[in-house]
Amino acid sequence: MAVVTEQQGVDLREPRGWRRTSNRIATVLMVVSFVVVLIPLGFVLFTVIAKGASVISWQFLTGSPIPPNVLPANIGGMWPAILGTLEITGLATVLAVPLGVLGAIYLNEYGGKNWLAALIGFMSDVMTGVPSIIMGLFIFSIWVLHFGFSGLAGAFALGCLMLPIVIRSTYEMLRLVPNSLREGSYALGATKSRVTLTVVLPAAIGGIVSGALLAVARAAGETAPLLFTILVVTEPNPNVFSGANTSLPSQIFVNASSPYVGAQDRGWGAALTLIAICFILMIVARLVTARFARYTH
Amino acid sequence: MSAVTEVGPAGTAGPTASPLTERRPLGDRGFQILALSCGLLVLVILVLIAVTTSQQASLWFTTEGWKIFTYNWNPAANQFGALAFIFGTAVTAVIALVLAVPVSIGIALLLTEVVPYRWSRPIVYVIDLLAVVPSVVWGLWGILVFAPWLNHIYADIGSAVNGIPVLGSLFGPPTSGASFFTAGIILAFMITPIVTSLSREVIATVPAIDKEGAYALGATRLEMIRGAVWPHSQGGVVGAILLGLGRAMGETIAAALVIGSSPVITSHLFSPGYNMPAVIANQFGEASGVFRSALMGIGVLLFVFTIIINVIARGIVERNARRKRGA
Numbered sequence: 001m002a003v004v005t006e007q008q009g010v011d012l013r014e015p016r017g018w019r020r021t022s023n024r025i026a027t028v029l030m031v032v033s034f035v036v037v038l039i040p041l042g043f044v045l046f047t048v049i050a051k052g053a054s055v056i057s058w059q060f061l062t063g064s065p066i067p068p069n070v071l072p073a074n075i076g077g078m079w080p081a082i083l084g085t086l087e088i089t090g091l092a093t094v095l096a097v098p099l100g101v102l103g104a105i106y107l108n109e110y111g112g113k114n115w116l117a118a119l120i121g122f123m124s125d126v127m128t129g130v131p132s133i134i135m136g137l138f139i140f141s142i143w144v145l146h147f148g149f150s151g152l153a154g155a156f157a158l159g160c161l162m163l164p165i166v167i168r169s170t171y172e173m174l175r176l177v178p179n180s181l182r183e184g185s186y187a188l189g190a191t192k193s194r195v196t197l198t199v200v201l202p203a204a205i206g207g208i209v210s211g212a213l214l215a216v217a218r219a220a221g222e223t224a225p226l227l228f229t230i231l232v233v234t235e236p237n238p239n240v241f242s243g244a245n246t247s248l249p250s251q252i253f254v255n256a257s258s259p260y261v262g263a264q265d266r267g268w269g270a271a272l273t274l275i276a277i278c279f280i281l282m283i284v285a286r287l288v289t290a291r292f293a294r295y296t297h
Numbered sequence: 298m299s300a301v302t303e304v305g306p307a308g309t310a311g312p313t314a315s316p317l318t319e320r321r322p323l324g325d326r327g328f329q330i331l332a333l334s335c336g337l338l339v340l341v342i343l344v345l346i347a348v349t350t351s352q353q354a355s356l357w358f359t360t361e362g363w364k365i366f367t368y369n370w371n372p373a374a375n376q377f378g379a380l381a382f383i384f385g386t387a388v389t390a391v392i393a394l395v396l397a398v399p400v401s402i403g404i405a406l407l408l409t410e411v412v413p414y415r416w417s418r419p420i421v422y423v424i425d426l427l428a429v430v431p432s433v434v435w436g437l438w439g440i441l442v443f444a445p446w447l448n449h450i451y452a453d454i455g456s457a458v459n460g461i462p463v464l465g466s467l468f469g470p471p472t473s474g475a476s477f478f479t480a481g482i483i484l485a486f487m488i489t490p491i492v493t494s495l496s497r498e499v500i501a502t503v504p505a506i507d508k509e510g511a512y513a514l515g516a517t518r519l520e521m522i523r524g525a526v527w528p529h530s531q532g533g534v535v536g537a538i539l540l541g542l543g544r545a546m547g548e549t550i551a552a553a554l555v556i557g558s559s560p561v562i563t564s565h566l567f568s569p570g571y572n573m574p575a576v577i578a579n580q581f582g583e584a585s586g587v588f589r590s591a592l593m594g595i596g597v598l599l600f601v602f603t604i605i606i607n608v609i610a611r612g613i614v615e616r617n618a619r620r621k622r623g624a
Contacts, residue, residue, distance in 0.1 A: 015517055023517035030411060033403030034420060040486050041427050044438045102335035110329055111336065120336045122611060127339055129540060129607035130600065131547025133574045134346060137581075137596040141349040160342055167339065191321060193328035221431025224549040224574070228581055249433045249550070256437040256554055264441060271434045278429050 045275075052272025055265050061273070064234060076262075078270050080236040081251040085277070087240040088151045088230065088247055089220045092158035097212045099159075100166025101201075107167070108174040109196050121171070127164040133224035135160045140228040149231050151240035154247070157225035162215040169211025173204040176295040206292025213285035217278045223249035248274040346600065354594035360587055365594065370560040370576075372584070377591035379598065381560040385477065385572035386599070389552060390545040392481025392566070393488055397545075398538055400485075401492035406522060408493075409500045410508075421494075428490035436554035439483045440475065444555055447482075448474030451567040472567040475557035480572070483555055484545045492541040499533030499617065500526060533617040539610035543603045549574035573599045 015023070063077025103124070111117020139157040147153070177200050185195045201208070231244040232254055248270050255267030357365065357377060367378030404424065408417045451472035458464040503526050511521040557569020558579060577592050577599075584592055 015515070019517055019520070023519045026519040026522070027411060030403045030407035033400040034407055036400055037404065037427060037486075037489055038423065041423065041430070043442075044430060044434065047438055047442055048434060099335045099338060102332045103339065106329075106332035106336035110332055117336070120339055122615070123343060124339045125611050126604060126607045127343060129543045129547075129603055129610075130343075130346070131549065131574060131603055133547065133549040133577055134350070134596055134600045134603075137350050137353075137577070137593060138342075138346045141353045141593070142345060163342070164339060191325040193325045196328070217429055221429075221433065223431075223433045224578060227578055249431060252433045252437055253550055253554070256433070256440055267437055267441075271437055274431055275429075275434060278431060279426075282425070282429050 048268060048271050048275055051265070051268035052270075055269030056272060060266075060269055064236065076266060078248065078251065078266070078273060080234060081246050081248045081270060082273065083236050083238065084151065084230065084245045084247040085220060085249070085274070087238075088154040088226070088245065089158065089216060091151065091155035091240055092162060092219055093212070093216050095155060096159035096162035096215070097166055100163050100212075100215075101170050101208060103163070103167045104170035104174055105196055105201075107171050109192070109200065124164040124167045128168065131224070132161055132222050133227075136225040136228050139225070144229055148242075149229065149244040150242050151230055151237070151245040152242075153229035154226045154245065155240070157229050158219040158222060161222060161225060162219050165215040165218065166212055169214070170204075170208050173207030173211065173295075174200060176207070177203045178295070203295070206288055207295075209292070210285040210289040213281050213288065217281035217285070220281065221249060221274060221278050223247075223253050226250050227253075248277075347597075350593055350597050350600065354590055354597045356587055356590035357594040361591070365591075368562060372580070372588045372591075375587065377587060379573070379591070379595050381562050382571055382573045382576050382595060383598070384562045385556065385560075385570045386546050386574075386602075388477050388566070388570065389480045389484055389556065389572050390542055392478060393484035393545040394538065394542055396482060396485035397489045397492055397541060401489050401537075401541070402496055402534065404489075404493045405496035405500050406526070408497050410518065410522060410526065424490050424493055427486065432487065432548060432550045433554075435483050435487060436551040439479065439551060439555040443483070444474030444479050446474075447479055448472070451476070451478070455567060466564045467566055469565065470567075471565065473557055473569050475555050475569055476567050477556065477570040478566045480552045480556040480570070480575075481566075483551045484548055487548055487551060488541040488544045491544055492537050495537035495540060495614070496530070496534050499530045499537065499614075502533075502618075503529045532613055536610045536612075536614035536617065539606055539613070543606040543610065546606070547574055547599060547603050549578050553578040 060077045061082065062079045064080055103120070107117050107121050111120070135157045138160065139153050143153045143156060181199050181203060182195055185199045190198075226247050227250065230247065230250065232246045232250050233244045234246075237243050237245045252267050252270045252274065255263045255270065258264060258267075361377055365377065365379050366383075368380045369376040369378045370381055404420070408420055412420065451468075451474065452470075454468050455470040455472040458467075459469045461469075507525040507529065508521055511525040516524060552572055553575035556571060556575050558571055558575070559569035560571045560576070561568075563570070573595050577596055581589065581592050
């Protein structure tokens with residue numbers, strides 16, 4: 001007892017010396033690492049907006065490209081590329097989103113914990129890490145060699161890229177739907193497909209749509225899968241199912257490799273257009289999440 | 298009506314009122330099969346990728362044999378050794394990791410341990426924004442703005458370290474704006490979001506009681522991170538880093554624009570190089586015969602490398618998540 005009363009009270013003051021210094025250094029380093037990321041992001045966005053805004057006009061958005069060596073930036077346009085991006089990304093979305101949502105329904109509603117569902121879930125996560133250029137080579141060997149270049153081939157390649165992303169995001173959303181909803185509808189005598197389609201999917205629809213939009217935003221910016229599937233053309237090709245096509249990312253890639261200032265300027269304009277499309281998709285995804293998501297983490 | 302009256306009030310169901318043993322309607326079974334086939338599509342696509350690209354690459358594998366792992370790449374002279382590209386892929390991916398990993402873990406710790414919730418949301422948005430910038434825009438900015446700017450810095454560093462034993466051979470001349478190092482920096486920007494978000498998910502699962510225990514013992518925040526957060530999230534963070542490595546190896550367009558397009562093996566990080574995805578992107582268009590087959594084969598090698606890394610990484614992440622759920 002005597003020992004206890006003689007003991008000093010616990011020292012609650014802030015630690016001093018090296019312990020305090022090292023703690024402060026660590027905190028500062030964490031803040032610095034965020035700033036280090038902010039700088040290039042700000043730099044890229046600033047450059048693209050500054051250089052792109054001076055090029056973009058109605059004529060730029062609706063005209064066709066001109067030969068790269070023609071200097072003035074404000075002639076020529078990106079309409080073929082914009083049209084191609086909308087066509088190909090749209091078709092890829094139509095292909096990949098329903099398949100991905102159904103795949104996720106299998107994983108969460110039917111597969112449960114069996115080995116096949118575990119394997120599919122694991123491999124779909126692995127597939128998100130497959131480089132996008134491999135998807136281009138794959139569609140080139142399986143489709144383009146037999147049927148030629150087309151927007152459809154590009155959509156297949158982008159679809160392969162989107163599929164695992166859609167599966168993952170949809171799966172996460174389905175998992176959040178409370179089981180009591182499913183049990184309630186089973187108790188009313190509904191079949192499993194009916195429960196899934198009329199109760200589970202509507203409950204998760206906000207998250208599914210927002211995940212799909214993020215996948216579309218990712219696909220819209222991809223160049224590598226399109227290089228060997230659609231080529232690059234200078235005339236708008238409204239037929240997505242046949243004939244070579246072009247897209248904004250491919251056009252930027254061509255212009256970035258070009259030594260001509262005029263082509264580079266048009267590249268900045270196209271980059272601003274592309275970033276605007278991607279950001280709009282991302283913002284819409286956030287709004288959808290905020291407005292429609294019923295169950296969140 | 299008769300069926301209803303047969304069932305007793307206590308639910309002693311006769312055979313007619315036993316929906317649980319009834320055969321399920323055709324549409325219901327059809328839907329299950331449809332969902333299953335969509336799930337299987339993932340496995341089918343992965344197998345098809347392996348099979349079709351290997352078929353296209355078989356010409357390269359058979360004509361060159363083990364020479365595919367040699368150093369000479371000269372399509373005009375029918376020499377197709379891929380070693381320089383494998384080297385370049387390794388070098389740029391390592392540079393990207395060395396730059397991106399400390400920054401990503403720093404941001405992940407900042408988000409989970411330092412800033413309050415209402416501040417962490419905007420920071421996450423900014424990191425997401427970084428992920429939305431398309432690869433080709435990084436490349437455009439890299440080659441037209443960033444590389445010319447780095448060119449001067451590289452030249453200054455190069456002349457400063459010229460002649461010093463190790464530094465001289467790593468950072469000495471010849472220097473160029475489009476180089477291994479520039480590609481590594483751009484790749485670092487591109488993999489930071491994924492490494493950050495995965496590490497953050499892992500670090501967020503550290504039980505609050507562990508952290509509070511460390512604080513109660515009088516630990517500073519750094520000591521708490523070292524003693525409570527790190528042992529718990531080590532495995533998951535390693536998984537996140539490996540996934541970042543897979544991304545860095547496969548990222549194509551940005552690297553193709555800024556790497557300098559020169560198939561050499563050199564210790565000089567500031568000199569132009571090449572890597573696997575970049576050579577496919579730049580040369581596939583004009584290739585045919587063995588040349589095309591060789592590029593396809595480089596794709597197959599890249600596919601195999603990234604699949605192995607991703608399987609290991611996902612395995613680590615999954616095992617970690619399972620252990621956490623069990624605990």
